[in-house]
Amino acid sequence: MKKLIFVFFLGFLHVYVVAQTKKTVVKKHVEYLASDKLQGRNVGTKGIEKAATYIERYFKKNKVKPFFSSYRDTLGNLRKVAFNVVGVVPGTDEELKNEYVVIGAHYDHIGFKKEANSQDSIANGANDDASGTAAVLEFAKYFSKKHTNKRSIIFVLFTAEEMGLLGSEYFADRLREQNVNVYCMLNFEMIGVPMKGDAMSYVTGYDMSNIAEVINKKADTKLAGFLPTAKKYQLFKRSDNFSFYSVFAVPSHTFSTFDFTNFDHYHGVNDEADQMDYLHMTQFINQFIPAITYVCNETANVVKLK
Ligand SMILES: [Zn+2]
Numbered sequence: 564m565k566k567l568i569f570v571f572f573l574g575f576l577h578v579y580v581v582a583q584t585k586k587t588v589v590k591k592h593v594e595y596l597a598s599d600k601l602q603g604r605n606v607g608t609k610g611i612e613k614a615a616t617y618i619e620r621y622f623k624k625n626k627v628k629p630f631f632s633s634y635r636d637t638l639g640n641l642r643k644v645a646f647n648v649v650g651v652v653p654g655t656d657e658e659l660k661n662e663y664v665v666i667g668a669h670y671d672h673i674g675f676k677k678e679a680n681s682q683d684s685i686a687n688g689a690n691d692d693a694s695g696t697a698a699v700l701e702f703a704k705y706f707s708k709k710h711t712n713k714r715s716i717i718f719v720l721f722t723a724e725e726m727g728l729l730g731s732e733y734f735a736d737r738l739r740e741q742n743v744n745v746y747c748m749l750n751f752e753m754i755g756v757p758m759k760g761d762a763m764s765y766v767t768g769y770d771m772s773n774i775a776e777v778i779n780k781k782a783d784t785k786l787a788g789f790l791p792t793a794k795k796y797q798l799f800k801r802s803d804n805f806s807f808y809s810v811f812a813v814p815s816h817t818f819s820t821f822d823f824t825n826f827d828h829y830h831g832v833n834d835e836a837d838q839m840d841y842l843h844m845t846q847f848i849n850q851f852i853p854a855i856t857y858v859c860n861e862t863a864n865v866v867k868l869k
Pocket of ligand 1 (some may be wrong): 669691692724752753
């Protein structure tokens with residue numbers, strides 16, 4: 564009996580460990596990516612190179628495979644050396660593995676910035692978008708370890724978002740050239756501070772597809788809501804999800820908790836790691852996991868444009 568109990572215990576432990584990400588881990592990602600050492604992660608700098616290396620190592624450590632021959636997808640639409648970092652967790656279903664769910668965030672930021680009345684000149688980009696990058700790293704770890712996703716999942720950290728969505732444009736075009744069947748794209752931007760209201764986050768392009776409905780179906784709380792300000796400013800077109808909508812015409816959305824009232828440091832030198840709410844971020848990530856699982860595993864074509 565002793566051995567059996569031990570085996571049960573290990574099984575339980577495995578499920579428990581795989582199911583949750585921890586606040587300490589999330590915090591560690593953001594603290595590194597938004598540290599002064601990385602100097603605002605501007606494209607073509609040593610700082611962003613360090614961020615890319617960090618992401619690659621995390622993918623490798625957690626057995627997330629490179630999508631291409633290496634993790635780096637070097638842009639051909641830019642003079643400076645810039646690359647997306649791309650991993651994949653292949654699907655387990657013979658048919659559905661040919662459909663790809665793309666999960667992304669951008670890891671670049673704007674570098675240095677001059678601000679009146681401040682000695683600080685580094686725009687660290689903790690919320691924008693080290694927070695989304697941390698979420699994608701934790702999703703990648705979870706799905707790699709669990710490995711029950713029927714559809715294949717691409718985990719991509721984009722470069723040159725701040726230069727006009729250049730990284731995602733390049734990557735979406737490459738996927739189209741290789742005839743990759745993209746099922747949907749879920750992007751994560753500025754999730755470091757909780758928003759007010761009844762939903763955990765809002766989704767851009769809310770009425771363009773049924774994604775909010777699908778995401779909320781498997782969650783305990785309302786994960787994806789509607790933010791009128793997001794519609795007013797057309798945020799749907801202002802992050803990397805838009806490149807996938809343009810190229811593939813499939814549901815492609817950004818999830819965010821930045822509601823224009825809860826964070827004063829957008830593109831400023833005070834967008835720092837110590838401004839993030841790590842309990843909120845950890846809950847956000849853990850609550851999104853069952854929703855993403857549903858999107859990746861539901862056999863019927865559940866996610867649809869309206
Ligand atoms: Zn951003």
